[in-house]
Amino acid sequence: ESNRIESINQSIQKKQGVAGCHYFSESVISPNFNVRITLNPDRERKCSRAVLRLAQQFPGDAGAMAPFFLNYLLIAPGESFFMAANEPHAYVAGEIIECMACSDNVVRAGLTPKFKDVNNLVDMLTYSMGGPNIDGGAYSMDNADVIRYSPPCPEFEVMILTVEPGKQSTFKNPGVPVIMIILEGSGAFDGKLCRPGRSYYWPANTDDLIFTVDSSKRGALKVAMAHKNLHLDRPTAINREDFGGASSSNHLNYPTSPRLPYMGLGGGSTPVNEDRRILSVGSKDYAEQGLPSL
Template sequence: MHELVGALRTYAWGSRTALAQLCGRPVPSAHPEAELWFGAHPADPAHVRGLDGVTTSLLELVAGDPDRELGAAAPAFDGKLPFLLKILAAEEPLSLQAHPSAAQARSGFEQENRAKVPLDSPMRNYRDDNHKPELVVALERFEALAGFRDPRRTVELLRALQVPQLGWYADLLAAQPDSAGLRTLFTTWITLPHGVLSALLPAVLDGCVRYLSGKGSREFAAEARTALELAEAYPGDAGVLAALLLNRLTLEPGQGLFLAAGNLHAYLRGLGVEIMANSDNVLRGGLTPKHVDVPELLRVLDFEPIDLPVILPEPAGDGSVRYRTPAPEFALHRFDLAAGSGQVPLHDGPGIVLCTSGVVRLLRDGAELLVTRGGGAWISAADSAIRAQAVDGPAQFFCACVGRTN
């Protein structure tokens, strides 16, 4: 077991306070801090710190001896750590996006390679050949858009706004309230000519304002407020219209959301732990100044209406709770240790421990490692019989491992 130092990612939508506070650094930070990566992704691997203070990237450590570091997972995942663990802090909305299936990722990656699109090109859709199922667990209240809403409910929303310019679009969806109708309306909106969009979007936003200021039932208040917030962050963006088609979700601390391939989504705000297959493939659909490849996005999107369930943790019988998902690449457990509680056993590696509250002591064969809030530890497959306990008060930590325990 070794200390693992996360890789800090700064994006414009990040927070100047959330990650700094979590890690015990001065607030506000110099730049918006969006993500802290604990993994072995080539784009920004975490670093393992030895007892001598020398650091080595986790990517290099695993590649140097995959059998020792990954054990039985090495042949199953081509000698690579199959998951990426993050802390995500969103102060502003992320882009509308979806992730490809494994087959779509392989096909797209090979096609762009044949076309000799540089890996660092802003026009590149596929930076690797892997899919990216992902799970986010809220540390604080977490807001998101995810999955296409039942079309009949969306028709009700569009008509409730009482915007004459929306009438034709509401009728279009009402005439075909299924995945095909959603595909048609979504495609129509994100490809609107600038002149049409510049007239329609302000009318819709005015309708949202009237809806929120009126009297009577306001069952779509969250959706209307979200449209106004998105338009303020991304003025003139067709993604504001597309967001009206999606489920609006709120996760309370400890609740999770799993997103499979093809689910269009956008995280709006909040702090959470995120785990995913070890990929950085993103197809964007709006709410961004970055590249939007509409034909490729339509190829990967799943337009089937879905009511995404909130994932609640289940007791795992070892002092932890687990978040069950179908992903074979990862499993995520959470430990909540009371002050003065005894030692609890951890799963054998490969795995990553991530402390989100308090201080955790890891013990193995007389050796110990302290993991503080915002810090991590790498557990190799060669490590076994590791136990954990809280230090000087309660503590919370997550343990990520390969999905064989699901």
Template sequence: MSSNSNSSSSRNKIELLSCVSQNYSWGKLGHDSVVAQLLEKGTTNNNNKSIDQQQPYAELWMGSHPSGPSKIQQCNTNLIDYIHKVKQEQGISLMGDTVEKQFCNDFPFLFKVLSIRTALSIQSHPDCNLAKVLFKQHPDIYKDPYHKPEIAIAITPFEALCGFRPYDQIKDFIKTVPELSNSLPNNILNDHSDCKDLLKSIVTNLLNAKPELIALNLKTLEQRLTQKQEQEKLDKLVIKLHQQYPGDVGVFFAYLLNYLCLDRGQAIFLAAGEPHAYISGDLVECMAPSDNVVRAGLTPKFKDVNTLTQMLTYTTGCPGIIEPIITDPCSGHLSFQPPVDEFQVDLYDFSRLSPNQNTIAVASNPGPSILLVLQGDNITIENDKLTSNNLTNITQGTVLFVPCDTPLHLINNNNSTNQPVLIYQASVNQRVFQ
């Protein structure tokens, strides 16, 4: 990879980023992990560490969150510090005046890749007001004052529990799954006629039940399901969760939350107060710049049961799959635009181009963006504002910071049409500028 940049101005200069990987225990091991593949093949692993086949590679963080800030490779400076330094020394806003004002000079989003081997915790994220309260009261646990809406886009088949099931389904499971019923107070269905009150009572009672009672009922449940001659998908999920987290009350949430199986390219949006747990697969994720997680199950970490039971929305029904906006079927450009200001995610898929085309134009963006080459090699990125900053021989795993107002052209130099080229771009939601 090479860049011919020798300009003293950073106004439209694209910068290579070094990014942090998180080795949480639930991550896929070694080369099974997309995160590990990106680290090995790209430029973000500037320490040139080899991939350990026994090591979990769970998340790749791209942004400026203090728990894993990206760095500008050329000067080894944290991204947000570089942005502030350029503003101070050159008087240039790399994020744009609108973004600076709305987000108080903080980098507005956190971009990630996740590779999931075992289920993440049953969790939810606080809204803006609660995030500030939790940060003030427990800064050792909730480490920033921001809410955390997020979008998850599957890059391999992806399983998740998300949002409460329809009301009637939950009632039927309580009636037909004796181990679940035995973990709840008698007549709980008769004591609550209101859907929200019933859900809150179910969740509160489960999470506050005696651990030995939950463990016994789950063991009985696993034995019963294992002995079934024909296991349904949900049966197999419950068995898998219990094998991963024996005796954990979170296993019962398989009967309370929607079980989703997403194909590559499908996406879900998670607003504040919605319970969820990612089960398996690889995904691109974008969120507000927060790491605030309120957990209640499928985890050895701290469970904040009281906060979680109070903050959930208790709405029911299967969440919709987010479909990307496609303005031109032959342009290769797909856009995922969730209902929040902090972020949107765009995908540039060269397989969607018309025959004999190898170039995708990326329009000038009024805010900053981060580009991730998920798949592809021998790519050129032409900077329409600063031609001395054209980048060549871009490879899979490359991560780039693109300042505001910097239009680009992405060029696939491979003659073979069999090699997929997928480039993701995270940026501030365009509705901020409308």
């Protein structure tokens, strides 16, 4: 019972903090950056530098305070995270694949010249607390060339198919519509040449696709496929409510995965996904992210 009460109090404090920094004027926000940075211990200075960088890119924008409220991490190629609805996030640098449920609602929280609906923002956030869940995916039982990323929601899942030079791989039609994007390399399928940047629609209940890569190619063909979640009973990603633990800091948190360095944000918008769910997969190099913190 005491843990539950403490969690509620922490959520209330976080809501008050988020609301406060968004309602303050530029004249109040700007001086507080330096004050907050002075109070930080050495291990939190990276976050402080990120705040200064954001403040320079977006002068007077309350979103520059985001590093004090979010988890910060670098996701490597092949790693992913699941984002529930009504939680803030920021994609700051690098390349990712983002798959989400249909929605026409985005409430902006900061780091943008566009309209920010602060009242709706403060009311809609869940203020849930937990460490980031990094999902490395799972090999498909039907095809060893495929890694699947299956979140705990029925709307979607993502498959990554990799075909090495001189090889071919057969991908069975899953029985639902599929959207495909060529991420890397070049090859052919169904008599069509494919190269990075091209996208295709694969109707349900049609023939299987055979992907081939000529042996003369230097790199593998990598294809991302998104469709309805057919592995809801075997998710590779989990809800943050089912994971995470107590914070070691009242202000900032380190990623729960030991493979991920602690990083600050570097710029960009911080939208809130209202009534939708998101799965993000690192696709090239490293992607710098911001997620709800403990």
